Structure formats: structure tokens, C-alpha cells
Amino acid sequence: MSRELLLRIWRGDASGGDLVDFVVPVEEGEVVLDAVHKTQALHAGDLAVRWNFKAGKCGSCSAEINGHPRLMCMTRLSSLPSGPVTITPLRTFPVIRDLVTDVSFNYEKARQVPAFSPRPEQPVAPFIMYQQDVERSQEFRKCIECWLCQDVCHVIRDHEENKPHYSGPRFFIRWAELDMHPNDGLDRKEALQDTQGLGYCNVTKCCTEVCPEGIKITDNAIIPMKERVVDAKYDPLVRFARRRLRRARGTASSATSQGPGHG
Amino acid sequence: MTAPSVPTAAPAPRARAAIAARTLRTDNWRKEPTITAAVLLSFVAYATWAAFKNADYYKPPYLSPFYSPCMASICGHARAGATVVHPPMVGLFGPWWAISPAIIVLIIPLGFRFTCYYYRKAYYRSIWRSPAACAVQEPHARYRGESKFPLIIQNAHRWFFYLGLLLNGILTYDAVEAFHFPSGWGHAGFGTLMLVVNAVLLWAYSLSCHACRHIIGGRLKHFSRHPVRFRLWGIVSKWNARHMEIAWVSLVFVALTDLYVRLVASGWVTDPRFF
Numbered sequence: 001m002s003r004e005l006l007l008r009i010w011r012g013d014a015s016g017g018d019l020v021d022f023v024v025p026v027e028e029g030e031v032v033l034d035a036v037h038k039t040q041a042l043h044a045g046d047l048a049v050r051w052n053f054k055a056g057k058c059g060s061c062s063a064e065i066n067g068h069p070r071l072m073c074m075t076r077l078s079s080l081p082s083g084p085v086t087i088t089p090l091r092t093f094p095v096i097r098d099l100v101t102d103v104s105f106n107y108e109k110a111r112q113v114p115a116f117s118p119r120p121e122q123p124v125a126p127f128i129m130y131q132q133d134v135e136r137s138q139e140f141r142k143c144i145e146c147w148l149c150q151d152v153c154h155v156i157r158d159h160e161e162n163k164p165h166y167s168g169p170r171f172f173i174r175w176a177e178l179d180m181h182p183n184d185g186l187d188r189k190e191a192l193q194d195t196q197g198l199g200y201c202n203v204t205k206c207c208t209e210v211c212p213e214g215i216k217i218t219d220n221a222i223i224p225m226k227e228r229v230v231d232a233k234y235d236p237l238v239r240f241a242r243r244r245l246r247r248a249r250g251t252a253s254s255a256t257s258q259g260p261g262h263g
Numbered sequence: 264m265t266a267p268s269v270p271t272a273a274p275a276p277r278a279r280a281a282i283a284a285r286t287l288r289t290d291n292w293r294k295e296p297t298i299t300a301a302v303l304l305s306f307v308a309y310a311t312w313a314a315f316k317n318a319d320y321y322k323p324p325y326l327s328p329f330y331s332p333c334m335a336s337i338c339g340h341a342r343a344g345a346t347v348v349h350p351p352m353v354g355l356f357g358p359w360w361a362i363s364p365a366i367i368v369l370i371i372p373l374g375f376r377f378t379c380y381y382y383r384k385a386y387y388r389s390i391w392r393s394p395a396a397c398a399v400q401e402p403h404a405r406y407r408g409e410s411k412f413p414l415i416i417q418n419a420h421r422w423f424f425y426l427g428l429l430l431n432g433i434l435t436y437d438a439v440e441a442f443h444f445p446s447g448w449g450h451a452g453f454g455t456l457m458l459v460v461n462a463v464l465l466w467a468y469s470l471s472c473h474a475c476r477h478i479i480g481g482r483l484k485h486f487s488r489h490p491v492r493f494r495l496w497g498i499v500s501k502w503n504a505r506h507m508e509i510a511w512v513s514l515v516f517v518a519l520t521d522l523y524v525r526l527v528a529s530g531w532v533t534d535p536r537f538f
Contacts, residue, residue: 199410
């Protein structure tokens with residue numbers, strides 16, 4: 001059933017802008033991106049919007065709909081409360097024009113992730129990765145890089161000054177994915193804490209709430225990485241056990257070095 | 264061929280979209296933080312009052328969880344004439360400890376809950392408003408999170424987890440002792456039920472926490488090499504998904520248990536005996 005919908009779309013660029021009202025006809029089953037396309041077709045041919053294929057997998061059409069960071073292609077109009085629908089660009093990133101933002105911050109952070117580094121003691125035979133180890137990181141591989149988690153994260157959304165030393169949730173799951181890989185040889189915990197700002201996250205879970213792929217970013221990546229940092233720096237029992245292990249290994253190696261018949 | 268023109272200066276950093284509103288959310292985003300703050304602050308107020316009351320926390324065989332283990336010698340005075348003597352640590356703090364003995368022990372459960380990942384979310388949102396709700400601008404001019412003092416102390420959660428397990432053991436002992444009436448073993452009243460359920464909920468809260476999940480299996484790189492720990496990790500992960508609910512239920516129930524013991528000890532309520 002067709003009806004008229006009032007859209008309030010932010011229009012402008014880095015020099016300024018404002019919400020502009022458009023009325024468009026919409027049909028049952030349509031999504032917000034359909035209404036934006038109708039706005040382009042009927043009222044504003046120069047309205048800038050980034051999108052690709054309307055299937056919720058390219059992560060291009062991220063915007064803020066009635067203040068919620070969401071994918072425009074996956075937000076049905078029927079799921080929104082009645083009344084005008086407000087659409088604004090992602091608030092955390094610089095605006096280029098209208099609904100299009102400059103998300104290059106994220107690609108800079110992506111370049112800072114140390115690549116997968118196989119353990120030096122890699123056996124000659126090919127490394128076999130078992131299903132339970134695959135599944136753990138598979139969740140993180142679902143990320144479509146829509147940047148909604150980065151947008152909603154208050155650490156950089158409300159504090160631009162934190163951007164140089166904070167990677168954000170999307171990259172915490174990338175660091176976690178690599179750190180949890182059974183054959184990765186790098187110790188990423190302290191770098192993540194010291195240079196990527198893991199400690200800035202206060203686990204308020206907004207990243208998890210907005211993720212269109214349903215990735216449990218906080219529970220399965222950020223908190224486990226915080227716990228790994230605790231292992232390395234703050235856990236009294238782990239430190240004690242490590243010291244004992246190191247001493248035991250030292251004793252064993254010195255016994256071995258005395259030759260056969262001593263160990 | 265003409266060389267492409269090269270900009271002589273770096274482009275100025277682009278500005279964000281000029282949107283003055285703190286948020287454009289139209290839903291009732293204030294509701295959740297308001298309810299959370301109300302429950303949390305109510306608990307803090309009740310726990311503070313109960314901890315400093317220093318009376319009506321013991322009625323054989325029930326001992327309030329806020330006062331267990333009762334480690335000051337004044338606990339012994341509180342129980343003079345009681346035929347049941349528990350728990351075993353009475354008198355660790357001598358007569359010089361003049362204030363309520365609850366203060367000695369409450370630091371552990373309060374520290375455990377204060378540093379808990381779920382409660383962090385709850386009070387950061389509801390009380391500190393950092394942020395109050397997703398995509399709602401926080402009111403603070405600066406933010407360093409848990410990277411610097413004082414909030415870097417949140418990393419002590421693991422310490423409180425270990426101590427909390429010890430405390431759970433003692434509260435389980437109390438729950439068993441709640442079957443030990445002055446007339447002998449094998450009886451149970453409504454207070455026994457309260458103490459048993461309280462102990463079960465506290466174990467559920469501790470074992471479903473993120474630190475436990477990590478210790479059980481989360482710290483492993485190879486799940487495949489540790490099938491038993493992987494299986495346990497899977498079980499704890501399922502409980503962990505319900506950690507928020509368990510946290511609330513156990514928080515409210517521990518206060519209700521204290522209240523019940525208090526009402527029985529002060530004579531306001533007569534404890535119904537089941538057998």
C-alpha cells in the first residue's frame with residue numbers, strides 16, 4: 001500500500017549544512033535506501049549517497065537513521081516509528097557531501113595491524129587447522145566493514161582527539177582474530193593495549209548493538225583481549241605460574257646440558 | 264606532456280557534518296539508564312545501611328551473606344549463647360576492630376561486582392553517562408577510559424574473581440550450616456532455602472563471568488589441543504551470554520537474603536520451618 005513519507009535528510013558539506021525535508025511516495029516492504037533513491041529521482045538529483053547492491057553485505061550505505069547508526073538498505077520503513085524519518089551522515093567521520101563521509105581513518109588503522117606471522121617453529125608438514133579453531137575467528141571474518149561500530153563508539157565519536165591512538169572496535173576484532181589464530185607467532189597483547197588504545201574501551205557494547213552481522217564484538221573480541229592483557233600484566237596467579245614454569249624449564253635445560261644420564 | 268599539478272600544501276582536515284543536536288534518536292533512550300541507575304543506587308543505599316547497622320545479622324542457624332565470613336571478634340559477642348558456631352574465621356580481627364565486621368568482607372563482593380564487565384557497562388551508561396545510550400553524546404570534555412588511573416584499576420577484576428570464589432565457598436558452607444539448627448542437623452526453614460538459592464546464584468554469577476570464561480578456555484590458542492577445556496569453555500560461554508540477567512538476579516537476591524535474616528533476627532518475622 002502506497003503512502004507519503006516525510007524524509008529529513010542532512011544536506012551540505014564540510015563548510016556547513018542542514019536537514020532538508022522531502023516528501024516521497026513509498027510502498028510496503030521498501031527500505032530507507034529506496035526512499036533515498038526516490039528522493040534523488042523526484043526531488044534532488046544531486047543528493048550524494050554511497051551504496052552498492054542493497055543486500056546488506058557491502059557495507060556502503062551506512063548512515064544514521066533517526067539517530068541510530070544503521071545500514072539504509074537493511075532498514076525497513078515499516079520497522080521505524082510513524083512520523084518523519086531523519087537521515088544523517090555518520091557523525092564520527094568528516095563529511096564529504098550530504099550522506100557521504102570520508103572513512104579513510106579506518107584504512108589508516110587497518111594498515112597498522114601487523115600481518116599474520118606464522119610461528120617460526122612451523123613443522124615441515126602443512127599446518128592443519130581444526131574446525132573448532134576455525135569457528136572462533138570465523139565470526140570475526142563476517143565483518144563487512146560498514147564502519148557502524150566505529151561510528152557509534154563514543155571514544156572517537158565524542159572525542160576526536162582520541163583518533164590518533166585508538167583503533168576502534170572493527171580493528172580490535174581484527175587484532176583478536178590474529179591473536180587467537182593457533183599458528184600466529186606474534187604477541188599482540190601489549191601492542192594492542194599500548195599503541196591501539198584497547199584500554200580506552202569501556203565495554204558499553206554499542207559496537208555490538210549496531211553490528212549488522214551480529215558479531216559479538218565486545219564479548220568475543222574486546223573482553224577476551226582485555227583478559228589476555230590481564231594475563232600478561234595483572235594476574236598474580238598467572239605470573240606465579242609463569243615464574244615457576246620458567247624456573248622448571250631452566251632446571252630441565254641445565255640438566256640436559258650436563259649430558260645423558262642426568263635427566 | 265604537462266606534469267600533473269601537485270598541491271603545494273596538505274589539504275585542511277575535513278570537518279564533520281554540522282549537526283548541533285546531542286542525538287537525533289527519537290526513542291525513549293533515557294528509560295534503560297534511568298532504571299539501571301535506580302536499581303544500582305538502591306542496592307548501594309541498602310548495602311551501606313545494612314553493612315553499618317552492625318546488628319540483626321545472625322539468627323541461628325542463619326548468617327547474613329553481608330557479614331560472612333564474620334572475621335572480627337565482635338562477631339563472637341554477637342552470637343553469645345548460640346549453640347551453633349560458624350563460620351570458622353571468627354576472631355581474625357581482634358577487639359581493636361570496632362566498626363561493623365561487614366566492612367571487612369564486603370570489599371570482596373563489591374570489588375568483584377564493581378570491576379565486572381557487565382556492571383561496568385551498566386554504571387558507565389547509567390551513572391557516568393559515558394555514553395548514556397548508543398549514539399547519544401556524552402557530557403564529558405575529556406575521555407581516557409580504562410587506559411589510565413583511576414579506571415585502569417578495573418584490571419583487578421581477576422583478583423576479585425579469585426577472592427570471590429573463596430567467598431562463594433564460605434557462603435556455600437553457610438548454606439549447609441543453615442540445615443544445622445540449635446536442635447540438631449537435618450532441619451530446614453525458609454531461611455535455609457534463601458541461603459541455598461543465594462549460594463547457587465552467586466556461583467552462577469561467578470562462573471558465568473568473563474574472567475572465568477577466559478581462564479577456562481578463552482586464553483587458549485588451540486582449542487583443538489584441549490578438548491576438555493574447549494568443552495567447558497563452550498558451557499561457560501552459554502552461561503556467559505546470560506551473565507547480565509544472572510548479575511541482576513544474584514544482586515537482588517543477596518540483598519533479599521540479608522533482609523530476610525535481618526527480619527528474622529530482629530523478631531519481625533518468624534521463620535517458617537519446613538522440617
